[in-house]
Amino acid sequence: MARTSLPARERSLLPTDAPLSLLTKTGEPVVDPELVMPDDDVLLELHRRMVVGRRFDTQATALTRQGRLAVYPSSRGQEACEVGSVLALREQDWLFPTYRDSVALVTRGVPAVETLTLLQGGWHNGYDPHEHRVAPQCTPLATNTLHAVGLAHAAKLKGEDTVALVLVGDGATSEGDTHEALNFAAVWQAPVVFLVQNNGYAISVPMSKQNVAPSLAHKGVGYGVPSVLVDGNDPAALYAVVRDAVRVAAEGGGPTLIEAITYRVEAHTNADDATRYRDADEVAAWLDRDPVDRIEAYLTARGLLDDARRATVAAEAEAYAASVREVMNADVEVDPAELFEHVYAEPTRQLREQAALLAEELA
Amino acid sequence: MSTLSMSGALNMALADALEADERVLVFGEDVGPLGGVFRITDGLAARFGDRRVFDTPLAESGIVGTAIGMAMNGMRPVVEMQFDAFAYPAFEQITSHLAKMRNRTRGKVEVPVVIRIPYGGGIGGVEHHCDSSEAYYTHTSGLRVVTPGTPQDGYDLLRDAIDSPDPVIFLEPKRRYWSKGEVVADQRRTGFDRALIRRPGEDVTLIAYGPMVATALETAEAAKEEGWDVEVVDLRSLSPFDDETVCGSVRRTGRAVVVHEAAGFGGYGAEVVARVTERCFHHLHAPVLRVTGFDIPYPPPKLEEHFLPGVDRILDTIGRLQWDDEVRGA
Numbered sequence: 001m002a003r004t005s006l007p008a009r010e011r012s013l014l015p016t017d018a019p020l021s022l023l024t025k026t027g028e029p030v031v032d033p034e035l036v037m038p039d040d041d042v043l044l045e046l047h048r049r050m051v052v053g054r055r056f057d058t059q060a061t062a063l064t065r066q067g068r069l070a071v072y073p074s075s076r077g078q079e080a081c082e083v084g085s086v087l088a089l090r091e092q093d094w095l096f097p098t099y100r101d102s103v104a105l106v107t108r109g110v111p112a113v114e115t116l117t118l119l120q121g122g123w124h125n126g127y128d129p130h131e132h133r134v135a136p137q138c139t140p141l142a143t144n145t146l147h148a149v150g151l152a153h154a155a156k157l158k159g160e161d162t163v164a165l166v167l168v169g170d171g172a173t174s175e176g177d178t179h180e181a182l183n184f185a186a187v188w189q190a191p192v193v194f195l196v197q198n199n200g201y202a203i204s205v206p207m208s209k210q211n212v213a214p215s216l217a218h219k220g221v222g223y224g225v226p227s228v229l230v231d232g233n234d235p236a237a238l239y240a241v242v243r244d245a246v247r248v249a250a251e252g253g254g255p256t257l258i259e260a261i262t263y264r265v266e267a268h269t270n271a272d273d274a275t276r277y278r279d280a281d282e283v284a285a286w287l288d289r290d291p292v293d294r295i296e297a298y299l300t301a302r303g304l305l306d307d308a309r310r311a312t313v314a315a316e317a318e319a320y321a322a323s324v325r326e327v328m329n330a331d332v333e334v335d336p337a338e339l340f341e342h343v344y345a346e347p348t349r350q351l352r353e354q355a356a357l358l359a360e361e362l363a
Numbered sequence: 364m365s366t367l368s369m370s371g372a373l374n375m376a377l378a379d380a381l382e383a384d385e386r387v388l389v390f391g392e393d394v395g396p397l398g399g400v401f402r403i404t405d406g407l408a409a410r411f412g413d414r415r416v417f418d419t420p421l422a423e424s425g426i427v428g429t430a431i432g433m434a435m436n437g438m439r440p441v442v443e444m445q446f447d448a449f450a451y452p453a454f455e456q457i458t459s460h461l462a463k464m465r466n467r468t469r470g471k472v473e474v475p476v477v478i479r480i481p482y483g484g485g486i487g488g489v490e491h492h493c494d495s496s497e498a499y500y501t502h503t504s505g506l507r508v509v510t511p512g513t514p515q516d517g518y519d520l521l522r523d524a525i526d527s528p529d530p531v532i533f534l535e536p537k538r539r540y541w542s543k544g545e546v547v548a549d550q551r552r553t554g555f556d557r558a559l560i561r562r563p564g565e566d567v568t569l570i571a572y573g574p575m576v577a578t579a580l581e582t583a584e585a586a587k588e589e590g591w592d593v594e595v596v597d598l599r600s601l602s603p604f605d606d607e608t609v610c611g612s613v614r615r616t617g618r619a620v621v622v623h624e625a626a627g628f629g630g631y632g633a634e635v636v637a638r639v640t641e642r643c644f645h646h647l648h649a650p651v652l653r654v655t656g657f658d659i660p661y662p663p664p665k666l667e668e669h670f671l672p673g674v675d676r677i678l679d680t681i682g683r684l685q686w687d688d689e690v691r692g693a
C-alpha cells in the first residue's frame with residue numbers, strides 16, 4: 001500500500017489554503033510534496049468501486065420512482081469520498097456513516113438489500129453493525145461523531161488497534177455535537193478520523209450561510225485537531241489523506257479532521273427540488289469536475305485502463321444493479337410481532353400485553 | 364451489614380461494580396479526584412485509576428454520546444450528570460440513540476449505559492438544580508428509569524442498573540443523599556423492576572418513589588392519629604412499571620394517592636392514576652388522587668417549602684377520599 005510521507009506541516013493544526021490534490025480535474029497528475037500517489041492497484045480498485053457505487057446510486061434513485069424506496073439521498077458526485085474513505089479503512093476499523101452514505105456502505109461490503117432496509121421501510125437498520133464494523137446510518141445530524149469518538153477511545157483503553165472514521169456533512173459541522181466530538185477526541189487523543197463531505201449545501205442552505213471561517217477544516221484548529229483540506233472530487237488525494245489519517249490514529253497520533261470539497265449533484269433527496277435554490281450553471285460547472293471521469297482520464301493516460309477493462313467494470317456495475325433491482329423488487333416481509341421484540345433485552349410485561357393485543361387484532 | 368448514608372451506599376455500589384467487572388467505567392464532570400460535587404464517586408479514581416474513573420470535558424451530550432460509542436465497543440459506562448437540569452444538553456443522545464439503539468439494530472447492538480442524575484429539590488438549591496425530570500425519561504421507550512428511596516435501594520438498584528443489558532436512567536434523590544440506613548452489600552433481594560411495600564396498611568395506598576418515599580412513610584405515621592392505616596408502596600422502577608404490586612395493594616385498600624415532587628400536569632403520576640383506575644376500578648371507593656408539585660417552574664429556595672408535597676398536604680388529600688360513605692376500616 002502506498003503511504004504518504006509525513007512532513008512536519010501535515011501534523012500542524014492548520015489546513016493548507018488550497019485543497020490538497022493529486023489529480024487535476026482533467027486527470028493530470030499533480031506533484032504534491034505532502035501526498036504520495038496511491039499504487040496502481042489501489043487506483044484501479046478506486047475506479048472500479050466508484051463506477052459500481054455510482055450505478056448503485058442511480059439504481060436506488062430509480063427505485064424511489066417505482067415506490068420501492070420511501071426516499072433516497074443520492075451521493076452522486078461524491079463518489080471519491082464515499083469510496084476513497086472506505087477503501088482507506090482497514091478491516092478492523094469502524095465506519096460511522098450518515099443517511100447520505102449508502103455507497104460507502106455497499107463499498108464496505110454491506111449487502112445492498114441490508115443497506116436499503118432503512119429507506120425501504122422494513123426496519124430502521126438492516127445490517128449487523130458488528131459484522132461489518134459499520135454503525136447504523138445516522139440521521140440526527142452530527143450525533144454519530146460522538147459515538148465514533150467513544151468507540152475509538154474504548155478501543156484505545158482496551159489496547160485494540162481500531163480506528164473510527166466518521167462521516168458528516170457541511171451543515172452538520174454547525175451542530176454542537178461536532179464540536180464536542182472534536183474536543184473530546186483531541187483531549188483523549190482518540191484514534192478517530194472526521195471526514196466532512198462539504199457538498200455545498202445542507203438541503204437548501206449554502207455554505208455562505210453556514211460558516212464564515214476560512215474553511216470547515218479550520219474548525220479543528222481551536223480544538224487542537226490537525227486539519228486537512230482536500231479536493232473531495234479527487235479519489236487519489238482523498239484516499240491518500242484518509243489512509244494517512246488512519247495510520248496516524250492507529251499509531252497513537254490522535255484525531256484528524258478532513259474537509260473534502262465536493263458537490264451534491266442531485267437534489268437533497270428525490271423528494272427535494274434543487275432548482276428552487278441553485279442555478280443550473282453551478283451544477284454544470286461541478287459536472288465538469290466529475291470524480292469518476294477524473295480517475296478514468298488518469299488511468300487511461302497511464303495505459304492502465306483500456307476499453308476492455310472499462311467494459312468489464314461497466315458490465316459488473318450493470319450486473320450489480322440488476323441484482324439490486326431483483327432483491328428490492330421482492331416484497332418486504334414484515335412481522336408485526338417484531339415491533340415489541342427489541343425494545344428491551346427482554347420484553348416487559350406491558351410490551352407482552354400489547355403484543356398480545358395486536359396479535360388478537362390481526363387474528 | 365453497615366449503617367450508611369445513601370451517598371455512601373451509592374459509592375459502595377460503584378466500587379463493587381468496578382471491582383466485579385473491568386468493563387465498567389465511571390466518568391463525567393468532576394467525578395475524578397474531587398469525587399463528584401456530591402462525593403458519590405469519592406475515592407474511586409484513586410482506587411481504580413484514571414483509566415477507569417475519569418473527568419471528561421464539560422459537555423453532557425459529549426459524555427452520553429461517547430458513552431454510547433464505548434458501549435458499542437463492549438464497555439459498561441456509568442456516567443454522571445451533575446444535576447437534573449444539566450442533563451438536558453444530552454437529551455438528543457439519550458432519546459434518539461441510547462434509548463433506540465437496540466430497537467434500530469434489531470437487537471444487534473446493545474448499549475448498557477447507566478446515566479446517574481441527582482434530581483429533585485428540598486436542598487435549597489438555586490434555579491436549574493432542583494428539577495424532577497423523570498417524566499421526560501419514562502415517556503421514552505427503551506430506557507429503564509429507576510430511583511432509590513433508601514440507602515439499601517441506592518446500593519441494590521445501582522448494582523442492578525450496571526448489570527442491566529438495557530440503558531438505565533438512574534435518578535438519585537439528592538435531598539436523601541445524607542439519610543442513613545442499614546445496607547447489606549451483594550444481596551439484592553428485590554427484583555430490579557419490582558415495587559416494594561415499605562409499610563403495610565389497610566385503609567389507603569400511598570404510592571411514592573425517590574425523595575417522596577420518606578415523606579410518605581412520615582405521613583403514614585402521622586395518619587395513625589387520624590385513624591387511617593396507610594400502606595406505602597415505593598415504586599423503585601418507574602419504567603417498567605410494576606402493575607402487579609401496585610394494583611395488588613390498591614385492590615386491598617380500595618383507596619390510593621400518588622405523590623411526587625414534579626409538576627402534576629402531564630406528569631408521571633397521571634400515568635399511575637390511569638393504570639390503577641383501569642385495573643382496579645371495581646375495588647376503588649374513591650377516585651385516585653395526586654399530590655404533586657404545582658404546574659410552575661421549580662421555585663426559588665425561600666419558596667420551595669410551599670411547592671414540595673409534605674405531610675400535611677398528603678394528609679389533606681387522603682382526607683378527600685370519600686371516607687364518609689362508609690364505616691372506616693369496614
Ligand SMILES: Cc1ncc(C[n+]2csc(CCOP(=O)(O)OP(=O)(O)O)c2C)c(N)n1
Nearest residue numbers: 100139140141169170171172199201202203
Ligand atoms: C439534528 C437534525 N436537525 C435537522 C435534520 C434535518 N436534516 C436532514 S439532512 C439536513 C441537511 C444536512 O446537511 P449536511 O450536513 O450538509 O449533509 P448533506 O445532506 O448535505 O449530506 C437536515 C437539515 C436532521 N436530520 N437532524
Ligand SMILES: [Mg+2]
Nearest residue numbers: 169170201202
Ligand atoms: Mg451538505
